[in-house]
Each structure stands twice: as structure tokens, then as C-alpha cells.
Amino acid sequence: MSTNNSQNDSFVTRAYQWVNERYKIDALVDYMSHKAVPIHKHSAFYYLGGISLFLFIVQVVTGILLLMYYRPGADSAYESVQFIISTVSFGWLVRAVHSWSANLMILAAFLHMFTVFFTYAYRRPRELTWLSGMGLLGLAMAFGFSGYLLPWNELAYFATRVGTGMAGALPVIGDELLVIMRGGEEVTGATIGRFFGLHVAILPGLFTVLLSVHLIFVQRQGMSEPIEWTEKPESEKKYQKFFPNFLLKDLLVWLIVLNILAVLAVLFPDGIGVMHWPLGVKADPFAPPPAVIRPEWYFMFAFQALKFLPAHILFIEGELFGIIVFSIGGLIWALIPFFDRKSHTGKKPKLVFWFGVLVVVFIIVMTILGYILE
Amino acid sequence: MKNNIIIWMVAGLVAFAVSALAQDNNCLTCHQDFEDEDGPAHKIVRDIHYQKGLLCNDCHGGDPTLEDMDDVRNSKGYHGVPSHFEVPKFCASCHSNARYMHEHNPSLPTDQFDKYKTSKHGQLLFGKKDTKVANCVSCHSVHEIGDAKMPHSSTHPLNVAKTCGKCHADPDYMAEYNIPTTQVQDYLESVHGKALNEDHDLGAPTCNDCHGNHGAAPPGVGSLAAVCGNCHAFQAELFNRSPHKEAFVENDFPMCETCHSNHNIKKPTDEMVGAEEPAVCVRCHESGDGTKGLETAAAMAESIKELVSVRDEAKAVLANAQQKGMMTTDEEFALKDVEQILIQTRTLVHSFNKDEVVVKAKEGLEKAKIVEEKSTSLIDEYFFRRKGLIISSLFITILAIGLYFKIRKLK
Numbered sequence: 011m012s013t014n015n016s017q018n019d020s021f022v023t024r025a026y027q028w029v030n031e032r033y034k035i036d037a038l039v040d041y042m043s044h045k046a047v048p049i050h051k052h053s054a055f056y057y058l059g060g061i062s063l064f065l066f067i068v069q070v071v072t073g074i075l076l077l078m079y080y081r082p083g084a085d086s087a088y089e090s091v092q093f094i095i096s097t098v099s100f101g102w103l104v105r106a107v108h109s110w111s112a113n114l115m116i117l118a119a120f121l122h123m124f125t126v127f128f129t130y131a132y133r134r135p136r137e138l139t140w141l142s143g144m145g146l147l148g149l150a151m152a153f154g155f156s157g158y159l160l161p162w163n164e165l166a167y168f169a170t171r172v173g174t175g176m177a178g179a180l181p182v183i184g185d186e187l188l189v190i191m192r193g194g195e196e197v198t199g200a201t202i203g204r205f206f207g208l209h210v211a212i213l214p215g216l217f218t219v220l221l222s223v224h225l226i227f228v229q230r231q232g233m234s235e236p237i238e239w240t241e242k243p244e245s246e247k248k249y250q251k252f253f254p255n256f257l258l259k260d261l262l263v264w265l266i267v268l269n270i271l272a273v274l275a276v277l278f279p280d281g282i283g284v285m286h287w288p289l290g291v292k293a294d295p296f297a298p299p300p301a302v303i304r305p306e307w308y309f310m311f312a313f314q315a316l317k318f319l320p321a322h323i324l325f326i327e328g329e330l331f332g333i334i335v336f337s338i339g340g341l342i343w344a345l346i347p348f349f350d351r352k353s354h355t356g357k358k359p360k361l362v363f364w365f366g367v368l369v370v371v372f373i374i375v376m377t378i379l380g381y382i383l384e
Numbered sequence: 385m386k387n388n389i390i391i392w393m394v395a396g397l398v399a400f401a402v403s404a405l406a407q408d409n410n411c412l413t414c415h416q417d418f419e420d421e422d423g424p425a426h427k428i429v430r431d432i433h434y435q436k437g438l439l440c441n442d443c444h445g446g447d448p449t450l451e452d453m454d455d456v457r458n459s460k461g462y463h464g465v466p467s468h469f470e471v472p473k474f475c476a477s478c479h480s481n482a483r484y485m486h487e488h489n490p491s492l493p494t495d496q497f498d499k500y501k502t503s504k505h506g507q508l509l510f511g512k513k514d515t516k517v518a519n520c521v522s523c524h525s526v527h528e529i530g531d532a533k534m535p536h537s538s539t540h541p542l543n544v545a546k547t548c549g550k551c552h553a554d555p556d557y558m559a560e561y562n563i564p565t566t567q568v569q570d571y572l573e574s575v576h577g578k579a580l581n582e583d584h585d586l587g588a589p590t591c592n593d594c595h596g597n598h599g600a601a602p603p604g605v606g607s608l609a610a611v612c613g614n615c616h617a618f619q620a621e622l623f624n625r626s627p628h629k630e631a632f633v634e635n636d637f638p639m640c641e642t643c644h645s646n647h648n649i650k651k652p653t654d655e656m657v658g659a660e661e662p663a664v665c666v667r668c669h670e671s672g673d674g675t676k677g678l679e680t681a682a683a684m685a686e687s688i689k690e691l692v693s694v695r696d697e698a699k700a701v702l703a704n705a706q707q708k709g710m711m712t713t714d715e716e717f718a719l720k721d722v723e724q725i726l727i728q729t730r731t732l733v734h735s736f737n738k739d740e741v742v743v744k745a746k747e748g749l750e751k752a753k754i755v756e757e758k759s760t761s762l763i764d765e766y767f768f769r770r771k772g773l774i775i776s777s778l779f780i781t782i783l784a785i786g787l788y789f790k791i792r793k794l795k
Contacts, residue, residue: 269784
């Protein structure tokens with residue numbers, strides 16, 4: 011037995027040396043072994059980024075599997091999704107996991123963003139990590155919007171018509187943008203082609219690059235320490251090794267998420283509650299719109315807020331006014347590390363905190379109203 | 385001065401023309417004054433003839449420009465109110481004139497009077513001088529005649545039964561004709577009456593669709609299959625090549641009516657076919673009557689019953705699969721095929737040929753069994769998914785627990 015172990019050890023050692031001779035990975039291993047992760051009452055928040063990453067990987071894998079049977083086009087998209095669900099072995103499971111992981115990834119990313127915001131982890135020197143994270147969230151939402159249309163069912167068709175119509179409300183570029191997004195004046199088979207290209211080629215490319223940048227930033231700068239630690243003596247600070255301790259804990263969380271994902275996908279393959287994606291009936295551009303047209307849950311707050319606005323505010327259209335306000339609000343949110351000049355000194359910025367509370371309350375209230383009033 | 389004279393002359397001419405036009409229809413001016421709201425002079429404005437530009441004198445004659453009623457009655461061409469006997473010819477003077485009608489309404493036929501003469505009403509009116517029978521105005525009304533497409537018209541499909549019922553549902557009025565007066569009530573309770581009057585299905589027949597309108601007559605025994613076959617074409621074709629056709633003719637049975645009755649036709653049920661009560665077959669057939677009637681009826685009934693039973697089983701299993709959230713689109717389509725075959729099997733009963741019914745029912749049985757098998761597979765798949773979930777979830781949990789202890793050990 012011991013002979014076997016020593017043989018294995020020597021094989022691993024020899025393999026490591028073989029790689030190290032060629033790629034000099036000693037430095038990387040040394041760096042990893044010295045990397046430490048702070049331990050405090052909010053340490054659990056560190057796992058949210060990893061959960062988002064794990065769910066993204068699940069989506070890439072299931073997305074590739076779906077790609078083998080999905081056929082874009084007004085005459086084939088719906089039928090191919092129907093075929094995947096009903097005939098392809100485990101096709102139903104792949105689609106269910108893909109949809110669940112998409113929704114859970116957005117949820118995890120939102121939670122990740124708000125925990126970073128309220129712990130001021132975005133503060134100097136992590137401004138660019140925050141910005142790249144915001145970019146990733148934007149891309150994730152673009153993934154959701156473009157993927158929603160791909161089954162070419164009734165609800166997706168009309169929701170996309172409303173969604174792209176909002177882009178058309180923009181001044182000067184609105185009309186052109188609408189045509190570019192839809193591939194014409196209306197949502198047609200050409201729109202599926204564009205959304206499909208966006209969903210499986212352009213967005214994954216951009217996402218991978220930005221994700222790499224985000225992860226490199228995190229690895230280079232390490233995990234942000236709590237703002238309360240600024241004044242704390244080093245002796246009172248507690249850390250754990252990134253490798254293997256934190257990495258193994260991350261793995262454990264991934265396994266738990268995988269288990270939750272499996273249970274949800276098997277018990278609710280079409281989703282449940284606000285996360286619901288039944289295939290339903292095929293899109294028919296000549297059919298009257300369904301009684302309830304609603305976007306994905308993470309767009310609901312914006313959708314509902316725009317519905318509340320009157321037709322005209324001052325001299326501009328209400329919808330355009332809403333889009334401008336959301337754009338300004340989003341920009342302020344993205345640039346918050348540059349506005350906040352207090353947190354890096356160890357003081358909590360009250361204004362930023364209340365701004366965050368306002369945004370969270372607004373999103374929650376509008377989302378709830380969106381589902382109640384529909 | 386010269387200009388003033390011209391202006392006065394033109395003004396005088398205009399005034400004369402206006403006064404002449406105003407006097408064009410003095411009939412209405414006077415009659416509307418002394419008639420109440422239901423009087424002819426008020427009703428006429430809703431009449432299609434008036435709306436098409438015909439005036440009182442176009443039917444009643446006389447000079448409408450005269451102001452005194454006596455003068456009108458004595459004027460040239462006045463013929464007042466035509467008698468009940470005169471009405472058909474009176475209306476036909478225009479409606480049978482193809483050239484005249486072509487100018488006003490080219491789509492309207494001009495054979496109504498000819499048909500009326502062949503109708504029971506026309507025969508009694510012209511043959512026996514019976515003025516109680518219906519003439520044109522009895523059905524179309526007087527002075528507020530409407531296009532049959534208009535909902536307020538007495539000849540609109542939704543109003544026809546009521547129009548016919550004015551006489552035919554009145555026992556006192558119909559007493560001397562010795563015919564039943566329950567037809568309208570029977571019809572309203574029938575599958576046809578309910579489809580038309582309750583579901584507002586204008587494709588469903590009303591009185592004139594079977595009896596004819598201007599040539600109204602009971603559809604005689606021989607022509608009954610043809611009358612019903614207007615709509616139920618496939619059933620009529622099957623019946624006409626069945627052994628029953630000849631037998632019914634020989635025995636003077638009223639074809640379709642023999643089994644389905646006439647006015648009070650109910651939605652057919654599977655119990656109508658068979659060798660035992662309440663099947664209609666036993667009304668004529670009995671065992672040992674020298675025909676294969678009861679044997680055929682029993683075989684047809686058994687085939688339909690079996691198909692219905694297997695269809696119901698397949699439907700129940702499919703509903704179970706649907707309830708479990710499985711994708712059942714293909715099975716739903718296949719079940720629709722079964723339903724279609726069941727309809728065809730029931731229709732084939734009119735061939736009174738058990739082989740045709742059995743073969744068609746067998747086709748349905750096979751398809752229904754496939755639906756049941758596929759639905760059962762979906763239910764099995766549902767449980768397979770859950771078992772798979774339990775196994776994989778257990779595996780992941782064990783892995784997670786192992787990892788947890790490994791992490792604890794690291795501490």
C-alpha cells in the first residue's frame with residue numbers, strides 16, 4: 011500500500027516538475043499558497059461571486075448542449091425547442107438547468123453587487139473591479155433579454171416587441187437602433203437570427219474577456235477587508251488560506267448550489283412563480299397580444315416604473331424621460347467608487363448608504379407592484 | 385333693373401321646384417298625421433323598398449302630389465290595398481320581372497312566385513281560394529319588409545321559427561288543417577333549434593332550410609334523405625347505398641326521420657344503436673325476423689362502445705401525464721386523431737354495414753392504445769426523473785459531506 015502511495019507521489023511530483031520546467035509555475039503556486047482571505051461576520055458574502063461564476067459555467071455547458079439541437083428561425087426555433095424538451099434524451103433537463111442557472115446567476119450577481127455595495131468593498135483600490143462587475147451584470151442581463159426570445163413562443167415574442175420598442179423611444183438614434191435590434195421594423199425571424207448571434211457568440215466572447223479581467227483584478231488585489239478593519243491592529247485580524255481552505259469551501263458551496271439546481275430543474279422544469287418559462291404556444295405576429303405581457307423578473311422594476319409615468323413630462327415623452335432617469339441612475343451607480351471619497355479612509359459614507367437603500371427599496375417595491383398590478 | 389328681373393325669375397323657379405318636390409309624397413304627410421307609431425306611414429321608413437327609393441304610389445298607385453285624399457282615390461292608376469288573394473301576383477309584378485329586378489337588386493332571384501304556386505300555401509290559396517294561408521306579406525310583413533340578412537327582419541334565420549309559428553303554433557288558427565301545432569316548440573328543443581337560437585350558429589337549419597321558403601312544403605318521404613343530406617352529405621350517401629334505403633322505400637318509412645324524428649331531433653347518442661332498448665333498431669327488428677339487423681346493430685354498438693372505452697382510458701392516462709407536467713403535445717395530437725376516427729365510426733353506422741364500422745373502430749382502437757402507451761411512458765419517465773434526482777442528489781450530498789469533513793480536518 012505504502013509502495014503504491016510512494017509510486018503515486020513520485021508520479022505527481024514528476025508531472026509537476028515536468029510542467030514547472032517548461033512553464034515556471036512555482037511562482038504561481040507560491041503566490042497562491044500565500045494568498046489569504048479575511049474571516050469576519052460577513053465572510054459568507056465572499057461566496058456570492060463564486061456562485062455567480064459557477065452558474066455561468068453551468069450555463070456555458072448546458073448552452074453548448076442546447077446548441078446542438080436548437081435551430082434559429084421563425085419556422086424552426088419553436089419546433090426545435092419542442093423537440094429538445096419532448097424527444098432529445100435529457101433535453102428537458104438541459105433546458106431546465108440552463109434556464110434555472112440563468113435566473114439564479116442574475117439573482118446571485120445582484121446579491122453579490124449589493125453586498126459589495128453595502129460593505130463598501132468597491133472602495134479604492136477596487137474601483138475597476140466594481141466597474142468590470144457592473145459590466146458583467148449588464149452583459150448577464152443582455153444574455154437574459156436575448157435568450158428570452160429564442161424559443162419563439164407567444165410571451166417571448168410580445169415581451170421582445172415591448173422591450174425593443176423601448177429602445178426605439180430614444181431620441182435621434184431610437185429609430186435606427188430599433189431596426190438594428192430587430193433586423194427590420196418588426197420582430198421577425200430576422201430578430202431571432204440577431205438575438206441568437208448575440209446570445210451564443212458576441213455576448214459569451216465579451217463576457218469571457220470581462221470575466222477574466224474581473225477575476226484577475228480579484229486575484230491580484232485579494233478579497234476586500236471589512237471597512238471596520240481599517241483601524242484594527244493586525245493582531246486582531248483573522249485570515250484563512252485561499253488555497254486550499256477557501257477554495258475547498260467554495261467547492262462545497264458549488265456542490266450545494268448544484269444540488270439545489272438539480273432539485274429545481276427536476277421538480278420544476280418549466281420554472282415556478284416569477285421564474286417561469288413554459289414553452290406555451292408558438293409566436294404568431296398576427297395574433298392579439300396576450301392579456302399579460304411581462305418581462306423577466308429582473309426587468310420588472312424598470313418595466314413597472316415606466317408604466318407609472320404619464321404620457322408626457324414637461325416637454326418630453328414619459329417613456330423617454332424614464333429611460334433618461336434610469337440611464338443617469340445606472341451611471342451614478344456604476345461610478346459610485348469615484349463619488350465616494352470617504353470609505354477608503356475607514357469612514358462609512360452615509361449618503362452612499364442611503365442612496366443604496368433607496369435603490370434597493372425602489373427595485374423591490376416596483377417589482378412587487380409589477381406582479382400585483384398585472 | 386334687368387339683373388333684378390333675372391334674379392326674381394330664378395328665385396321663382398327654385399321656389400316652384402321646391403314646392404313641387406315637397407308635394408311629391410303627400411301620402412306620408414297626411415297618413416303620418418293621423419296614424420299612430422305602428423301605422424304603415426311610420427313603419428314604411430324602415431322598409432327596404434322605401435329605402436331603395438320606392439314611394440307609396442309605386443305599389444298603391446294614384447297621384448301622390450294631390451292634397452285631398454278623395455282626389456287621390458279617384459286619380460289615375462289608384463288601386464289601394466290589394467286583397468289577400470291578390471298579394472302574390474301584386475308582389476310578383478315586380479319580383480318576377482327579371483329585367484326590372486336586375487336594375488334594383490341583381491342578386492335576388494325572380495322565381496319566388498313560381499315557387500309559391502307549387503307550395504302548400506300557394507296551392508290552397510289559388511286552388512281552394514283559402515285566404516287563411518300565408519301569402520308574401522304573412523311572412524315578410526307589410527310596410528317594414530327587410531332583407532333576410534338584417535337581424536330585425538322577420539325572415540332572418542333567428543326570426544324564421546317565430547314567423548312560421550305565428551300560424552303553425554296557433555292551435556285555433558290551424559284547427560281546420562288537421563296538422564300538429566307543436567313543430568315550433570319541438571324544433572326549439574331540438575339540436576338544430578338550440579344550435580341556432582342558443583349558440584347563434586347561423587349555419588344551423590331553421591324551418592325554411594328543410595321545408596323551402598317560397599315553395600314551402602313538407603319534404604315528402606322520398607326526399608327526406610336528400611333534404612337532410614344537404615348538410616349531412618356523408619350520412620346521406622352512406623344511407624343511400626345501405627340496405628335500409630330500399631327497405632324504407634318499400635315500407636314507406638320516412639328515411640332519416642324514422643330513427644331521428646323530424647322537428648324534435650336530439651343530439652344522437654351511442655345508445656341509439658344496439659340490439660336492446662333504448663336502441664332505435666329494436667323498433668323494427670327482432671330476433672328471428674329473417675334479417676341480420678340485430679346482429680349488425682349489436683356488432684356496431686360493441687365496436688363503438690369499445691372505442692369509446694379505450695379512448696376514455698387513453699384520455700385519462702394522458703390527463704395524468706399532463707397533470708404531472710410532462711410535455712404531451714404529440715399525444716394530444718394523436719388523441720385528436722382518435723376523436724376524429726370515433727366521429728367517422730359513428731357516421732359509418734349509416735351504412736348499416738358492420739364490417740365498415742368494425743374496421744374503422746379498429747383503426748381508432750390502435751391509435752388510442754398508442755396514445756395510452758406513450759402517455760404511460762411519460763408517466764414512467766416522470767418517476768424515472770424523480771428516482772434519478774434522488775440518486776444524483778444523494779451522490780452530490782455525500783460528496784459535499786466528504787468535502788465538509790476534509791475542510792474541518794484542514795482547520
